[in-house]
Amino acid sequence: MKVTMMGKLLKVIKKCRNQGSYLVWLVSYSLPYIPKIALVMALGIVDTLLSVGLAIILKRIIDGAASGGINGEVILIYLGGVLLSMLIGAISQLISTVLNEKFSFGIRKQIYDKIVRSYWMDVKQYHTGDLLTRMTSDTEIVSEGIVVLIPTIVRLFIELIITFFTLFYFEPSLAVFALVLAPISCLICFILGKKLKKLQIKVQESESKYRSFIQESLSNLLIVKAFANENNSVERLGELRQERFNWVFKKSKMSLVSSAVLSLSFQLGYIGAFTIGAFLLAKKAITFGTMSVFMTLVNRIQAPILALAHTIPRIISVLASAGRVIELQDMPLEISDRTYIDTTHVGVKVEKLCFGYSDDIVLDNISFTVKPGEFVAVVGASGIGKTTLIRLIMSFIHSAAGSIQFINNKGESENVNAGVREFISYVPQGNTLFSGTVRDNIQMGKLTATEDEIQEALNLSASAHFVQQLPHGLDTVIGEKGHGLSEGQAQRIAIARALIRKSPLLILDEATSALDEPTELKVIEGIRSQKPRITCLIISHRKSVLGYCDRELQIDNKKISENIA
Numbered sequence: 001m002k003v004t005m006m007g008k009l010l011k012v013i014k015k016c017r018n019q020g021s022y023l024v025w026l027v028s029y030s031l032p033y034i035p036k037i038a039l040v041m042a043l044g045i046v047d048t049l050l051s052v053g054l055a056i057i058l059k060r061i062i063d064g065a066a067s068g069g070i071n072g073e074v075i076l077i078y079l080g081g082v083l084l085s086m087l088i089g090a091i092s093q094l095i096s097t098v099l100n101e102k103f104s105f106g107i108r109k110q111i112y113d114k115i116v117r118s119y120w121m122d123v124k125q126y127h128t129g130d131l132l133t134r135m136t137s138d139t140e141i142v143s144e145g146i147v148v149l150i151p152t153i154v155r156l157f158i159e160l161i162i163t164f165f166t167l168f169y170f171e172p173s174l175a176v177f178a179l180v181l182a183p184i185s186c187l188i189c190f191i192l193g194k195k196l197k198k199l200q201i202k203v204q205e206s207e208s209k210y211r212s213f214i215q216e217s218l219s220n221l222l223i224v225k226a227f228a229n230e231n232n233s234v235e236r237l238g239e240l241r242q243e244r245f246n247w248v249f250k251k252s253k254m255s256l257v258s259s260a261v262l263s264l265s266f267q268l269g270y271i272g273a274f275t276i277g278a279f280l281l282a283k284k285a286i287t288f289g290t291m292s293v294f295m296t297l298v299n300r301i302q303a304p305i306l307a308l309a310h311t312i313p314r315i316i317s318v319l320a321s322a323g324r325v326i327e328l329q330d331m332p333l334e335i336s337d338r339t340y341i342d343t344t345h346v347g348v349k350v351e352k353l354c355f356g357y358s359d360d361i362v363l364d365n366i367s368f369t370v371k372p373g374e375f376v377a378v379v380g381a382s383g384i385g386k387t388t389l390i391r392l393i394m395s396f397i398h399s400a401a402g403s404i405q406f407i408n409n410k411g412e413s414e415n416v417n418a419g420v421r422e423f424i425s426y427v428p429q430g431n432t433l434f435s436g437t438v439r440d441n442i443q444m445g446k447l448t449a450t451e452d453e454i455q456e457a458l459n460l461s462a463s464a465h466f467v468q469q470l471p472h473g474l475d476t477v478i479g480e481k482g483h484g485l486s487e488g489q490a491q492r493i494a495i496a497r498a499l500i501r502k503s504p505l506l507i508l509d510e511a512t513s514a515l516d517e518p519t520e521l522k523v524i525e526g527i528r529s530q531k532p533r534i535t536c537l538i539i540s541h542r543k544s545v546l547g548y549c550d551r552e553l554q555i556d557n558k559k560i561s562e563n564i565a
């Protein structure tokens with residue numbers, strides 16, 4: 001019993017801390033934008049003061065008219081006030097729009113930066129569609145919340161206070177009556193808030209699912225077609241949209257119920273106050289002018305209260321989305337602590353390394369050394385752990401047991417970390433080209449690559465001939481994932497992208513699988529002939545490639561062993 005109570009208490013504390021940390025993040029992120037946000041608020045306040053002033057001027061006009069006089073000057077002032085109010089509205093709208101754009105772009109940039117610098121496995125837990133939703137839809141909600149909602153809330157509060165005291169000045173009893181139902185709104189909002197937040201998270205989750213499906217099925221359109229899945233896919237899209245709609249509908253219903261209850265309580269307040277006003281007017285206790293001020297101001301009190309109540313679901317949406325954005329912000333950054341050993345020639349020393357993605361071990365206590373300058377083949381059945389070993393060496397994934405070190409000829413060594421990628425060239429399995437020109441893709445390996453360096457990389461990867469034959473040569477635009485090139489051509493461009501880095505360590509993960517044997521051998525020969533001689537880890541199933549390697553390491557049954565031919 002005690003334990004569950006404690007557990008509950010801890011949960012509540014954690015929740016409060018979470019909400020607190022969202023707010024801290026939101027506030028700290030908003031700091032640079034505060035002057036502009038304050039300007040929007042100030043304009044809102046000026047506008048509010050102006051409208052109260054206009055109500056008072058109106059009282060004068062009506063009272064004047066009731067006693068038989070019309071003052072043209074006062075009417076002109078009234079007109080000027082209305083125009084000024086319109087101008088202020090337009091200016092603050094413009095500033096808000098610009099601010100919103102800048103603010104949301106700023107958050108997006110920050111998240112993108114975070115995602116590309118976080119651990120690969122942490123990021124991979126999210127579907128790219130989900131990441132995209134968090135970066136677009138959630139960010140938009142948060143940005144609007146800060147840039148539009150906060151100034152609105154502040155303005156409404158100030159409007160409420162000013163109006164209340166103005167009304168209080170003219171007729172205290174009416175003012176108090178107009179506000180008497182305000183606490184009810186607070187209570188209702190508080191009760192519904194929690195439920196609304198849960199619903200809002202569901203809405204955003206279903207949006208993520210929906211986008212993920214679109215993104216995945218479009219990038220695998222060929223598979224959709226090949227398996228005649230067109231109808232299925234369209235239906236599935238409909239289902240996902242329906243799922244989202246259901247959550248949106250539930251949330252809207254909840255928001256509507258709260259608004260309706262609030263509206264009703266305020267209407268009742270208004271009618272009550274109006275009846276009292278009419279009663280006082282009949283008794284000649286107040287003037288027509290006071291009654292008109294009252295009617296305008298009571299509306300002006302109710303409007304901000306109602307508007308404030310309506311902002312509650314929006315505030316809750318902001319908090320829900322902020323939570324989804326901050327979850328990404330909370331991902332730890334990759335450790336990148338290169339100690340700058342001499343990397344002219346590097347090898348790899350693996351000792352007692354164990355790894356499993358889950359409780360299932362993939363690599364169990366493996367040790368081996370690749371000396372600087374060696375060409376080593378890593379072989380083994382599909383799914384045995386070859387790519388996993390490469391990921392560990394590249395520091396994409398991390399092992400709790402054992403060590404991976406980079407060694408040089410001078411006896412220096414350095415533990416694996418993200419920084420070592422600087423001296424590794426990697427050609428991953430599968431098609432990894434980007435949309436853009438062939439040149440863009442190759443230059444990804446070295447942004448400052450000269451024309452000569454590009455040509456050299458093309459020659460070494462046996463790509464020069466086919467690139468020349470492309471309609472615009474190096475400047476031919478290729479689609480997503482190398483669309484427009486054959487699999488083997490895409491692989492060779494990926495190799496050129498790696499070779500242009502001129503790193504001392506090259507890792508090829510089934511990088512030549514789609515090439516015919518003579519081309520493959522040409523590529524391997526090209527790599528071997530490089531000066532200074534580089535170290536190379538090659539994963540391949542081809543016997544002919546293995547013939548070019550100094551040694552062969554075999555992964556089998558979670559262990560690694562030397563294959564002696």
Ligand SMILES: Nc1ncnc2c1ncn2[C@@H]1O[C@H](COP(=O)(O)OP(=O)(O)O)[C@@H](O)[C@H]1O
Pocket residue numbers: 357358362380381382383384385386387388389
């Ligand atoms: N991201 C991942 N999460 C969980 N398990 C994985 C992941 N990637 C690979 N595996 C599993 O690890 C094992 C080794 O995979 P891998 O190293 O890719 O094999 P291969 O030797 O074919 O390159 C396989 O059983 C595979 O299912």
Ligand SMILES: [Mg+2]
Pocket residue numbers: 386387388429509
């Ligand atoms: Mg593999």
